[in-house]
Amino acid sequence: MGGIQGIRIAYGADYNPEQWSREVWKEDLELMRQAGVSLVSLAIFAWSELEPSSGDYRFEWLDDVMDGLDGAGIKANLSNATASPPPWFSATFPETLPVLADGTRVWPGARQGFCPSSPIYREHALRLTRMIAERYREHPALAMWHVSNEIGNHNILCYCDVSAAAFRTWLETRYRDLDQLNEAWGTSFWGQRYSDWQQILPPRQAASFGNPTHDLDFRRFSSDACLSIYRAERDVLRSVTPDVAVTTNLTPNHREFDYWSWAPDLDVIAVDHYLKAADPDAHVELAFTADVARGLAGGEPWMLMEHSTSAVNWQPRNVAKQPGEMTRNSLQHVARGADAVMFFQWRASRFGAEKYHSAMVPHAGTETKVWREVVQLGEVLDRLAEVAGTTLQAEVAFLFDWQSGWALDTPSHPSIDVEYRDQVHSLYRSLWNAGVTVDVVAPGADLSGYGLVVVPSLYITNTGTARSIDEFVAAGGAVIVTYMSGVVDDNLHVFSGAFPGAFRDVLGVRVEEFFPLREGETATLDDGSRASVWSELLHLEGAEAIASYVDGPLPGTPAVTVNEYGEGRAWYLATRLEQGTVDNLVQDVLRTLKIRPPIPMITAPAGVEATRRTGSAGSYLFLINHGVETAHLMAKGRELITGRDVAGTLALRAGAVAVVREETG
Numbered sequence: 001m002g003g004i005q006g007i008r009i010a011y012g013a014d015y016n017p018e019q020w021s022r023e024v025w026k027e028d029l030e031l032m033r034q035a036g037v038s039l040v041s042l043a044i045f046a047w048s049e050l051e052p053s054s055g056d057y058r059f060e061w062l063d064d065v066m067d068g069l070d071g072a073g074i075k076a077n078l079s080n081a082t083a084s085p086p087p088w089f090s091a092t093f094p095e096t097l098p099v100l101a102d103g104t105r106v107w108p109g110a111r112q113g114f115c116p117s118s119p120i121y122r123e124h125a126l127r128l129t130r131m132i133a134e135r136y137r138e139h140p141a142l143a144m145w146h147v148s149n150e151i152g153n154h155n156i157l158c159y160c161d162v163s164a165a166a167f168r169t170w171l172e173t174r175y176r177d178l179d180q181l182n183e184a185w186g187t188s189f190w191g192q193r194y195s196d197w198q199q200i201l202p203p204r205q206a207a208s209f210g211n212p213t214h215d216l217d218f219r220r221f222s223s224d225a226c227l228s229i230y231r232a233e234r235d236v237l238r239s240v241t242p243d244v245a246v247t248t249n250l251t252p253n254h255r256e257f258d259y260w261s262w263a264p265d266l267d268v269i270a271v272d273h274y275l276k277a278a279d280p281d282a283h284v285e286l287a288f289t290a291d292v293a294r295g296l297a298g299g300e301p302w303m304l305m306e307h308s309t310s311a312v313n314w315q316p317r318n319v320a321k322q323p324g325e326m327t328r329n330s331l332q333h334v335a336r337g338a339d340a341v342m343f344f345q346w347r348a349s350r351f352g353a354e355k356y357h358s359a360m361v362p363h364a365g366t367e368t369k370v371w372r373e374v375v376q377l378g379e380v381l382d383r384l385a386e387v388a389g390t391t392l393q394a395e396v397a398f399l400f401d402w403q404s405g406w407a408l409d410t411p412s413h414p415s416i417d418v419e420y421r422d423q424v425h426s427l428y429r430s431l432w433n434a435g436v437t438v439d440v441v442a443p444g445a446d447l448s449g450y451g452l453v454v455v456p457s458l459y460i461t462n463t464g465t466a467r468s469i470d471e472f473v474a475a476g477g478a479v480i481v482t483y484m485s486g487v488v489d490d491n492l493h494v495f496s497g498a499f500p501g502a503f504r505d506v507l508g509v510r511v512e513e514f515f516p517l518r519e520g521e522t523a524t525l526d527d528g529s530r531a532s533v534w535s536e537l538l539h540l541e542g543a544e545a546i547a548s549y550v551d552g553p554l555p556g557t558p559a560v561t562v563n564e565y566g567e568g569r570a571w572y573l574a575t576r577l578e579q580g581t582v583d584n585l586v587q588d589v590l591r592t593l594k595i596r597p598p599i600p601m602i603t604a605p606a607g608v609e610a611t612r613r614t615g616s617a618g619s620y621l622f623l624i625n626h627g628v629e630t631a632h633l634m635a636k637g638r639e640l641i642t643g644r645d646v647a648g649t650l651a652l653r654a655g656a657v658a659v660v661r662e663e664t665g
C-alpha cells in the first residue's frame, strides 16, 4: 500500500504540548485537523516532565495527549524522551557530562549534556525507555518509535576517562593485539609506540599535530558509540513492541557520523534538513541531502522528519522563506523519495533557545502566510497520496564517504583548501544542472546496473572499493574521479609507488608529486579554462590528456585525462576546475553515455528540476522551477495538484511545482 506506517504521505511536526496549557492542546487538535496533520513526533524533550526526580514518573499528562491525538485520528511517532537528561540527573551524576578535547568538562544547561559512552546515562535512559514502552505499547495512537533526537549532534566527541576506556575496548575489538594497532597507527613515527593498552587516550589536545589514524579511529569509535546508544534504546522498544517500527532522526549534514553503518539498524530512514540561508542555491544542497537519505534507505521511501516552515534560529542570519518556498522545499523532498513531510515544530515556542524558530503555527497565529501555506500543503499532500511507496531509478551512482571527509578535514595535509565537501558539492551540482537523477551510494556498493559512477575526492580507498570500481569500468562502465582520491588505505597509509595509488591502473596515470597552488592562485589550461587549489606532476600511462596547463607551476602537464580501460572509460580531474568547466565535462560524459534527464526540456531555463517516481500505482513526474523564468516542459497526463489534464507541454512558472501522473502506452 505504500506510505510510512500506513499513512500515505505523512504530514506533521514535532509536537511539544508540555510547553502549553490544556486550553491550547484543544486548539492544537482543531488546528491539526484543519491542516491535515496525520503524524506528530511527541515527547522528544520531555524527560524532565516525565521523570521530574529520579524514579518519580508522571505520565498522566502524556496519557491525555495520546488520547487526544487518538480521538482526532492523528498518529504518534512517540519518542522515548532520552534526548536531554533532566537537571536532577546532571546534578546527581556530574561525571556523565561530556569533556572537550582540552579537558574542560562542559556544564549542564543546554541539551544532550551527556557522554555517549556513560553507563550511568545508559542505565537511566533504558529505564525510562522501558517505562514509556510498557505504558504505551497498546495505545491506539502509537504508530512508531522515535529514539532520542539527532543523536550525538552536540556530544559525539567526548574525551572523558569513561570514553577513553570505551575507546580502548573498541580498539581491542578492532585490532586484537597491540602490535596490530601500532602497525595501523604507524606509531614508529614520532616515537609513539604503545606498550600497554592503558597508555591509549582519546586524541586530546596535544602539543602539535596528533596521529591522524588515532584521530580517524576515534571518530569511527565515536560514531559507533552513538549508534550503540540507538541500538540499546531500540532493543528495549523492540522487546516490548516487536511489531512497531523504530527510527531516529539522522542529520546527514553533520559531518561526524558514518551513517552507512547506521542505516541497517533503522526500520525506516528519517532525516532532518535545514536550508543554509547564506547559500543562494540551497535547493541543490537540499537535493543532495534528499538523495543521501534515499541512499541510506536503499532506494526505499524515507521520512523528512524535520525541516522548517520559514526561518530557523541557529544561523548567523535567519532568513525567512518567500511565499511558496516552504511548499517547494517540501515537494522537492517528496520528488526525491520522501513519504513524510514533517517540521520542527508544531507551534512556535514562546520561550527557550528556539523561540525564533518558525513552526506550523507561528507566533502571529493563523492569519499568516505560514499558516495559509501549511493548510495548503496538507491539501496538496492529500492529492499526492497515490505517490506513496513509489521509487526513483538512476543510471548514475555518486560515491559518498563520510570517513574520507573526516580524514581530509584534519590538519597536516598538502593544502588546507582541499575540502571533501567542496568536491562533493561541485560534482553533484554538475549532475543536478544536467538534470539527471543520481543514487548516492557507499564505498564498496554494488555498482552493476549503473552507467556512470562519480567519485569525488575518495581519499580513503581500500582494496575492495578499488576493485569494485576497476571491475565496473573493465566491464564497460564509466567513472569520473577527482583529485585526492585513492591516496591512502583504511589506516591512512599512503599507497606505495605513486599517486593516485588505488586508482592508477583504471585512470592510466602516474602522479609523482603534488603541486598545491597558493591561496588565490590560478593556472590556465589549454582549453581556456582555469584551475585553482591543486595541481599534480602527472604522467600519462595509457590515458590521454583532455586539458593541460599552459602556465602555473606545471606548464605542459595534463590536468584532465581520460583512459580506456577494458570495455569502459575513466576520467580524472587532477585539479579544481571552475563550476562551468565541470558542468561541461559532466554533460559531455553524460551525452557520450546517453544518460538523459527524465524528460526533454523544450525551453529549460536554469534551475528547473525533474524527477520521476514509479511503482505499481503509476508513473509520477515531479517538475520544480527554482528559477526566475517560466519553463516549458514536455509532459502528458493528469497534473495532481491542480487536477488539470496536461496534453503534451506544460508551462511551469517561476517557483511553481507540478506533479503529473503520466499516461502510459
Ligand SMILES: [Zn+2]
Pocket (backbone or CB within 6 Å): 098, 099, 115, 116, 117, 118, 158, 159, 160, 161, 162, 163, 164
Ligand atoms: Zn565521555
